Amino acid sequence: MKLLEDRIKSDGVVIGTEILKVGAFLNQQMDVALFREMGREWRKLYDGETVTKILTVEASGIAIACMAAEAFGDCPVVFAKKTKTRNVAGDVYSASVYSFTHMVMNEVIVPKEYLQPGDRVLIIDDFLANGEALRGLISIVKESGAALVGCGIAIEKTFQPGGASLREEGIRIESLAKIRAMSEDTGIVFEK
Amino acid sequence: MKLLEDRIKSDGVVIGTEILKVGAFLNQQMDVALFREMGREWRKLYDGETVTKILTVEASGIAIACMAAEAFGDCPVVFAKKTKTRNVAGDVYSASVYSFTHMVMNEVIVPKEYLQPGDRVLIIDDFLANGEALRGLISIVKESGAALVGCGIAIEKTFQPGGASLREEGIRIESLAKIRAMSEDTGIVFEK
Numbered sequence: 001m002k003l004l005e006d007r008i009k010s011d012g013v014v015i016g017t018e019i020l021k022v023g024a025f026l027n028q029q030m031d032v033a034l035f036r037e038m039g040r041e042w043r044k045l046y047d048g049e050t051v052t053k054i055l056t057v058e059a060s061g062i063a064i065a066c067m068a069a070e071a072f073g074d075c076p077v078v079f080a081k082k083t084k085t086r087n088v089a090g091d092v093y094s095a096s097v098y099s100f101t102h103m104v105m106n107e108v109i110v111p112k113e114y115l116q117p118g119d120r121v122l123i124i125d126d127f128l129a130n131g132e133a134l135r136g137l138i139s140i141v142k143e144s145g146a147a148l149v150g151c152g153i154a155i156e157k158t159f160q161p162g163g164a165s166l167r168e169e170g171i172r173i174e175s176l177a178k179i180r181a182m183s184e185d186t187g188i189v190f191e192k
Numbered sequence: 193m194k195l196l197e198d199r200i201k202s203d204g205v206v207i208g209t210e211i212l213k214v215g216a217f218l219n220q221q222m223d224v225a226l227f228r229e230m231g232r233e234w235r236k237l238y239d240g241e242t243v244t245k246i247l248t249v250e251a252s253g254i255a256i257a258c259m260a261a262e263a264f265g266d267c268p269v270v271f272a273k274k275t276k277t278r279n280v281a282g283d284v285y286s287a288s289v290y291s292f293t294h295m296v297m298n299e300v301i302v303p304k305e306y307l308q309p310g311d312r313v314l315i316i317d318d319f320l321a322n323g324e325a326l327r328g329l330i331s332i333v334k335e336s337g338a339a340l341v342g343c344g345i346a347i348e349k350t351f352q353p354g355g356a357s358l359r360e361e362g363i364r365i366e367s368l369a370k371i372r373a374m375s376e377d378t379g380i381v382f383e384k
Contacts, residue, residue, distance in 0.1 A: 028273070029306040032258050033266040058251035063269065066224050066255040074225040077255065081220070114221040 039068030131162020323354020
């Protein structure tokens with residue numbers, strides 16, 4: 001998606017060869033108009049597919065998922081929480097997810113009442129690199145008995161193994177910007 | 193706002209006399225069409241006020257803030273993070289916030305580059321009870337030199353002291369549903 005690639009080039013900051021900071025427009029300061037366009041792009045890519053629910057994970061996936069929901073008929077958006085809170089009681093689906101960014105293991109949980117066997121779920125998240133978070137969300141969808149339509153990712157780092165490995169397993173993933181390589185010196189190279 | 197009050201009555205769950213669970217539509221499963229209407233309501237309430245930026249705090253404020261941004265000309269939305277992450281370096285505004293829900297003290301932080309002295313900020317959050325989170329966000333806005341237009345709250349528990357105390361200090365707060373009292377037996381009583 002050229003709009004997103006251009007924005008990454010103009011406002012993203014590469015640190016080393018693995019970290020891309022996009023806090024200026026994607027995951028701390030958020031350009032909601034851009035997210036709305038991203039939603040329309042996923043809607044086109046998943047043309048013909050019924051989506052009854054969008055699933056994401058806190059915190060930075062929430063904004064993109066909610067703005068994208070407009071293109072999917074304002075379907076409900078559910079986010080997985082990373083820790084149990086006093087207000088979440090009862091039965092939950094859960095999965096363990098290792099965060100390479102924070103170097104900790106998180107439990108991600110979704111109350112069972114928000115994912116039903118009749119649902120057709122699109123998973124949306126900001127980044128795909130090692131695929132840990134996505135695997136956790138996919139396992140939650142499978143556990144719920146809902147159908148997984150596929151995944152919508154804003155930025156995929158194709159030089160990391162998550163996307164290739166999940167596609168080999170038959171998971172459909174539509175990433176709007178695919179980064180093949182990046183470095184502070186040479187900048188960002190997108191997949192063609 | 194009748195739309196929100198009706199939704200709280202139909203889908204909210206009161207536990208004891210202090211906890212209101214609205215995970216079904218507000219802060220875990222999210223009704224984005226409702227949030228869009230809430231944004232329009234805040235836009236009416238703040239009629240004539242220029243808003244250049246919306247500030248909220250992760251996680252449950254993000255969705256409401258982003259959907260509300262549409263009514264404010266798709267202005268950028270910034271969320272305060274609750275802990276430092278590896279990707280957030282450099283200068284940040286910060287405030288200490290006590291969470292009564294989780295019974296812990298959090299540091300909330302916003303990178304300085306996302307709040308400027310020229311900004312006119314609307315703070316949006318899901319709940320106002322003791323006002324701790326809101327106080328943290330307000331102090332961050334003041335520290336940044338930006339102008340605070342006011343606060344937009346989805347649900348205020350007026351039987352807890354946060355709102356009254358902040359209004360006494362001259363902070364403008366527009367809450368779309370104000371709960372005067374609630375209990376499992378008698379249900380929810382809204383302010384008139």
